[in-house]
Amino acid sequence: IAGITQAPTSQILAAGRRMTLRCTQDMRHNAMYWYRQDLGLGLRLIHYSNTAGTTGKGEVPDGYSVSRANTDDFPLTLASAVPSQTSVYFCASSEDRFYSTDTQYFGPGTRLTVL
């Protein structure tokens, strides 16, 4: 593994189903993030984690949950998917969230369609 990986690459899901998007990084970065990207709205932060064991809400957290049991993994769960959650989801990581010179590195994205 090099950098950030996400799985699945794409998924079609029936409304009401539960879905977990996976994200793994091998850079030993402390901070990780989940964004959704929608046409006309840009990238919006869903949840973040400053370090293993901690999580926080971003701009659009409703309907999503995250966990950070270890440094490498940051799964995003949709407990009961709705069509408005159709989007492209990007996971990102940065060495440390609190340094102004830090840069976020992005995974390849997961395209999710909720019908």
Add this chain to the structure above:
Amino acid sequence: EDKVVQSPLSLVVHEGDTVTLNCSYEVTNFRSLLWYKQEKKAPTFLFMLTSSGIEKKSGRLSSILDKKELFSILNITATQTGDSAVYLCAVDSGSRLTFGEGTQLTVNP
């Protein structure tokens, strides 16, 4: 509420042209401004700007920040078809990155 606005939203040019992409922002606690290039998939980092008036340069790409007027520009000279992408501007306010909508640049041969 933090806000980042990019213009134009889309731009079509011919190879060899020079383009200027704009990013203006309103944030409560500015720490840095970042430019990303997004082709088919993940955004990739281009520049981070923290100080006014200091140009960052990488090949044909350059960027500068004006913290007084609250904007940044990204210049691409002698454009190539490989420059076709969405260019994203984001502002780090300490608590999070706020992204603009992006500028879709298309460079035709």
